[in-house]
Amino acid sequence: MDENNKENQNRTTPVRVRMPPSPTGFMHVGTLRMALFNYIFAKQKGGKIVLRLEDTDRQRSKKEYADDILDGLRWLGLNWDEGPFYQTQRAEIYKQYLEKLVDRGKAYHCFCSSEELEAHRQYQMSRGEAPIYSGKCAAISPEEARELISCGRKSVIRFRAESKKIKFNDLVRGEIEFDGSLIGDFVIAKDFENALYNFTVVVDDFEMGITHVIRGEDHISNTPKQILIQEALGLSRPEYAHLPIIMGADRSKLSKRHGAVGVTEYRRQGYLPEALINFTAFLGWNPGTEKEIYLMPELIRDFSFDKVQKGGAVFNSARLDYLNSCYIKNCAPGDLAKLCLPYFVSAGYLSEEKSGGQTVYKNPRTGERVELEFIEKIVSYQQSRLKKLSEIAEASGYFFLSELSYEKELLKWKDASFAETKLALDKIKNIFANIEAGDWKRQNLEEAVLPQIAGFNLSVGKPEKDRGYLLWPLRVALCGQKMSIGPFEMADVLGKEKTAKRIDAAVEMLNGSICAPNLFNR
C-alpha cells in the first residue's frame, strides 16, 4: 500500500459513503445507527451519501420492508444524495466482474456437495483446525468446469484466496491484521447471475465511488475477504470504520428476540426523531464533554471517530424515554399539539373531517368543533408529564367527555366529610361565578381562589395551610380521577361554562349523600 498515494487520494477525493440496509425486515435501531453515523460523517466532510438496498437475499427481501426503511430514513431526516439502488437490479454488473475473476483464474467453479463440505468442516473442527475449504476443485480447469456444468452438475464460484497477511487500518480500532491462510477459498457467487454478499459489496463500493465504509463491528471479519477481492480486481481500497454493535439486555446483538422495536413502531408510539437520533448517536459515541443533548447540527460539528467507543453498547430504553421527554418539553406547544392530534383521533377523542381542503376536528361525543388552540392548551399543560406522545390521549381524555363517571368518595380530601366537601365546591363555584368569561385564565382563577383557602379551612375547622380541602374536590369534580394536571389548568382548558357544569354535577352527587338519611324516611 502506497501511503503517499493514499494521502493524496484523501485530500483530493470528496467523501462518499453508503447506507446499505438489507430489506429483510422492518427498519430497526441497528439500521438507524449505521445510517446515522454515515450521515453525520458525510455531512461533516461535505460528502455525498449513496443509498443502496442490499436485497440479494430474494427469499427474505420484501418491498414492504424496503419501503419501511425508506420511510424511516426520511422521517428521521437522514436523507441521501443518490439512489436508492437495488442490488437485484445490478446483476449484470456483478456478472462482468465475476467473469473477469474467473477468466484471470482468481476464481473457479466448485462442484463439491454440501454434505461433502459439511463433513470436511466437522473433521477440521474436531481437530481444532480452522474450518476452511479443502481446495478440492481448485485445480479444475475452466474447460473442464464448462463441461461439467453443461452436464448439469451443480456448482458455485469460489474465490482463490491468497495465503498472506492482510492488514487494514480501522478508523475506530487502528490496525487490524488477519491471516489469509485461515480464510480459505470462499464462495463469492452461486453462479454468474447470483453474486453473494462479500462480492457485491466490493463491486458496488467501487462502482459507486465509496471512499469510507462505515459499518458495524460484525463486518470486521468480512473485511479481509473483501480486501482480497478488491486486490484481485485491481480496485482501490476505501477507508474502513467499524462501529461497535448495539446489544440487547443480554449483551448479544440486538434483534427481534429482544423485543427490539422497529423505527416505525417508535414513531407510532410518539418518540421524536430528534430523541431517537440523539440517543442512538450516544450509543457508542460521546463528545467527551458533559453535554448530552445534541441536535443534528451539533452532532455534525463535533463528531469524530476517535471518540467512538470500541465495546458494544446495551440499548437502554429508559434512557431513550428520558431523552424523548426532554425533547417533548422543549417543543413549542403549537408544534406539539399538531404532533399529538393523531393520538387523540386514534383514541376516539377527536374525529377528523375534511372540508374544503381543510381538516376539521370534532369531538364525536358532543359534535362540537375542536380548535387547535384547545389542543395546544392541553398539550402545554401536559408537556412536562409526557415521556412519549402516545401518552397524551389517555392523560387528557377527561376533557372530551360530556359526563364524568367517578365514585363520590373520591371527592373527599383526607378526613373531610361530604358536607365539608360540598362547602368547598360551593365556595369555589361562587368565586368562579364572579370571574368574567373574558378573564377566564389560569392565573386569574388561581389568584381569585388561593388567598381564600385559609379562611375557608378555618371556617370548617381544618388546617389552615392544607390546600387540599378546597382544591382536591375541585380537581376531582373537573376530571373524575386522582391524577391530572392542576385544577386551575383544567378549569382554564374547560372554560367557564363547562367548569361550572362539572362542579354542579359534583355538588349534585354530594347532595345525594348528605340527604341520604332522609331516604329512609321515604
Next chain:
RNA sequence: GGCCCCAUCGUCUAAUGGUCAGGACGCUGCCCUUUCAAGGCGGAAAUACGAGUUCGAUUCUCGUUGGGGCCA
C-alpha cells in the same frame, strides 16, 4: 472449534501515569406541592482477575477469565 474484536457504577460513559475515579439514565432520601409529573438539593453504586513496568497505575505490557462477532 478457528479467527477477530472488546472489558470503568445495573446501563450509557468521562478521566490516555498522580482525580476524594467525574457526569447522565435508572434506583433512592429530602425540599417544593392540592394529585401526578416537572424542578431543586443529597445518597447508594464501578476500574473483572493475576503478574510485570514505574516512586506511582483505570491508564502501558503480558497472561487468565469473561462477553461479543464472523465463519456452516
